Amino acid sequence: MVLSQEAQRAWKLLSYIACTGAGFQLLFREEYRTYDNGEHVFTGIQSWYNKKVDEVLLGKDFVDQVKNADKQKTSSSSEK
Secondary structure (H helix, E strand, O other): OOOOHHHHHHHHHHHHHHHHHHHHHHHHHOOOOOOOOOOOOOHHHHHHHHHHHHHHHHOHHHHHHHHHHHHHHHHHHHHO
């Protein structure tokens, strides 16, 4: 069965979109497990991406407030 030119073009476009979506999911959204619970090769870019998403959706001020609250918790627990 041979597809028409329009059907081939649509199939290629669908394939490009699906492969791009799968690559995006694997790079930015997937939580990889490591044997020693350490960092993996995508840890840096995933944390950058998550920070940017939080800034866009929640606002930079809210993200800064949460970050400052976390710093205060860690500094107070380390003083004890």
